[in-house]
Amino acid sequence: MSELHVYNTLTRKLEKYEPINPKQTKMYVCGPTVYGDSHLGHAKSYISFDLVFRWLKVAGFNPFYVQNITDVGHLVGDAEEGEDKIQKLSKELASEPMAIAEGFTKSYFDDMDRLNILRPHISPRATGHIPEQLEMIETLISKGFAYESNGSVYFDVKKFSSYGKLSGRKTDELQEGARVEIHEDKRNPLDFALWKKAEANHLMRWKSPFGVGFPGWHIECSAMSMKYLGESFDIHGGGLENQFPHHECEIAQSEAATGKHFVKYWLHNNMVTVNGEKMGKSKGNFVLVKDLFKTYDPMVIRFLVLSSHYRSPIDFSAEGLMSAQSGFERLMNMVGPVLKFEEGREEKPFTQKLILDWFEEFSEAMNDDFNSPRALAVVFNAVKTLNTNPELLVDGGLRSELPSFFRKTVGEVLGLLPENASGKSFEKELDSAMGLILELRTGFRQEKNWSKSDLIRDRLTSGGIVIEDGKEGSKWKIKGS
RNA sequence: GGCGACGUACCCAAGUGGCUAAGGGAGAAGUCUGCAAAACUUUCAUUCGGCGGUUCGAAUCCGCCCGUCGCCUCCA
Numbered sequence: 001m002s003e004l005h006v007y008n009t010l011t012r013k014l015e016k017y018e019p020i021n022p023k024q025t026k027m028y029v030c031g032p033t034v035y036g037d038s039h040l041g042h043a044k045s046y047i048s049f050d051l052v053f054r055w056l057k058v059a060g061f062n063p064f065y066v067q068n069i070t071d072v073g074h075l076v077g078d079a080e081e082g083e084d085k086i087q088k089l090s091k092e093l094a095s096e097p098m099a100i101a102e103g104f105t106k107s108y109f110d111d112m113d114r115l116n117i118l119r120p121h122i123s124p125r126a127t128g129h130i131p132e133q134l135e136m137i138e139t140l141i142s143k144g145f146a147y148e149s150n151g152s153v154y155f156d157v158k159k160f161s162s163y164g165k166l167s168g169r170k171t172d173e174l175q176e177g178a179r180v181e182i183h184e185d186k187r188n189p190l191d192f193a194l195w196k197k198a199e200a201n202h203l204m205r206w207k208s209p210f211g212v213g214f215p216g217w218h219i220e221c222s223a224m225s226m227k228y229l230g231e232s233f234d235i236h237g238g239g240l241e242n243q244f245p246h247h248e249c250e251i252a253q254s255e256a257a258t259g260k261h262f263v264k265y266w267l268h269n270n271m272v273t274v275n276g277e278k279m280g281k282s283k284g285n286f287v288l289v290k291d292l293f294k295t296y297d298p299m300v301i302r303f304l305v306l307s308s309h310y311r312s313p314i315d316f317s318a319e320g321l322m323s324a325q326s327g328f329e330r331l332m333n334m335v336g337p338v339l340k341f342e343e344g345r346e347e348k349p350f351t352q353k354l355i356l357d358w359f360e361e362f363s364e365a366m367n368d369d370f371n372s373p374r375a376l377a378v379v380f381n382a383v384k385t386l387n388t389n390p391e392l393l394v395d396g397g398l399r400s401e402l403p404s405f406f407r408k409t410v411g412e413v414l415g416l417l418p419e420n421a422s423g424k425s426f427e428k429e430l431d432s433a434m435g436l437i438l439e440l441r442t443g444f445r446q447e448k449n450w451s452k453s454d455l456i457r458d459r460l461t462s463g464g465i466v467i468e469d470g471k472e473g474s475k476w477k478i479k480g481s
Numbered sequence: 482g483g484c485g486a487c488g489u490a491c492c493c494a495a496g497u498g499g500c501u502a503a504g505g506g507a508g509a510a511g512u513c514u515g516c517a518a519a520a521c522u523u524u525c526a527u528u529c530g531g532c533g534g535u536u537c538g539a540a541u542c543c544g545c546c547c548g549u550c551g552c553c554u555c556c557a
Binding site for chain 2: 461
């Protein structure tokens with residue numbers, strides 16, 4: 001089998017993946033700031049890293065996955081200078097700020113669960129790691145990389161010579177950019193806050209050696225990733241827009257504090273646009289996944305995201321969604337029935353040539369920087385072959401190994417076969433009832449009583465059950481699964 | 482102004498030096514069918530934004546030009 005290669009933003013190259021410890025991969029992904037419901041950007045980002053996580057597992061790298069929840073709230077930009085996003089919402093809703101964060105954290109997990117995104121091993125909260133962040137800040141001060149100023153603490157960018165190595169920026173050029181805000185407490189406009197003094201109206205606040213305040217915008221990721229993954233770890237992921245300044249600052253803080261190389265592979269996913277435009281607050285064109293779920297199966301959203309590479313941008317449009325819906329249905333029209341070939345779930349080793357070839361091609365695609373569009377193409381080629389050669393589906397063909405093949409590729413790796421999480425399922429009962437209905441309808445059809453047989457079909461269709469009449473009798477399936 | 486990504490059919494999207502340019506969607510015609518659906522067959526880029534160059538050979542490498550998008554400010 002081919003070897004895994006990943007695109008490392010740090011070196012701007014496709015590199016062979018070699019974890020620091022061959023027995024376990026440690027990965028960290030920047031999680032959401034929980035001040036609102038998840039939108040398509042979150043979906044793309046976390047589906048992308050879920051794919052990475054899933055493939056690392058299947059490929060035997062034994063990943064340990066940490067993804068933070070930022071509930072401290074970052075400062076709001078323009079008008080409400082100095083006001084915390086969560087604080088702002090809590091004022092509007094007359095509620096405890098932690099309750100707001102908690103509510104959106106639940107909402108986030110609920111959305112991600114529906115997209116069949118596996119939970120990270122740890123989802124540490126920023127507010128639960130204030131001591132770790134303070135400890136790191138004090139280390140940075142004692143090593144001379146940070147300074148206290150008027151109740152706040154700033155990182156002294158000039159002291160860290162390789163600042164800019166991830167984003168390819170030069171500090172002198174940045175200063176000319178004029179968009180860097182000049183702050184009188186800072187020695188240098190590029191210096192970033194590690195700790196901010198809390199104004200009187202600031203609700204989320206903690207005691208610190210520097211006075212009452214709250215942590216800066218980048219420190220939580222450094223403190224939490226190093227706490228759970230060590231001072232050097234393998235993979236750090238996040239959205240492209242976080243490359244600068246967020247990840248650049250993380251590197252500076254972490255490497256200044258430990259003197260060690262922070263992260264071996266930096267992975268960045270590209271962004272979502274909506275009808276060709278950046279999705280943003282100012283444009284008012286946020287697409288919330290909860291809204292999409294009202295019309296589309298979450299797996300259709302997942303399929304859409306996987307049908308382009310994680311480093312490519314996705315332009316979101318109604319046509320794209322419909323195309324994904326049709327494509328996903330085509331896939332499931334084969335995979336669904338195949339999974340019913342066997343009762344058990346035991347994994348069968350692949351021995352048959354065709355299946356081995358398919359899996360080899362699939363693995364090659366995934367090993368090529370998690371190339372999900374190519375992996376999907378492999379699966380579709382398999383579907384085509386099976387549709388064209390129905391003898392492969394019966395005993396003596398590929399029947400015994402096909403369920404495992406699809407469960408592994410479409411299920412385990414691509415995550416397009418969610419387990420029914422709701423627990424109790426009425427599959428047996430439904431089977432029996434549908435069997436009776438189809439029997440009755442077959443009777444009408446034999447009597448050429450088309451009006452009754454069509455009435456049954458139409459009513460079932462509008463209720464989400466599709467009837468298909470074939471040579472060997474009628475079949476039914478739940479729409480879209 | 483600085484940094485970066487990208488431009489492949491009607492739409493989405495792989496392919497980054499060499500067999501007939503993957504795959505999905507939409508469209509068209511047909512097979513099957515009471516009809517429908519599904520599936521299948523055929524069709525759908527002699528050509529990869531444009532112009533030059535390197536090479537026996539380029540969508541793939543180089544140069545210039547045009548265009549789109551993102552980042553540089555909280556953002557996945």
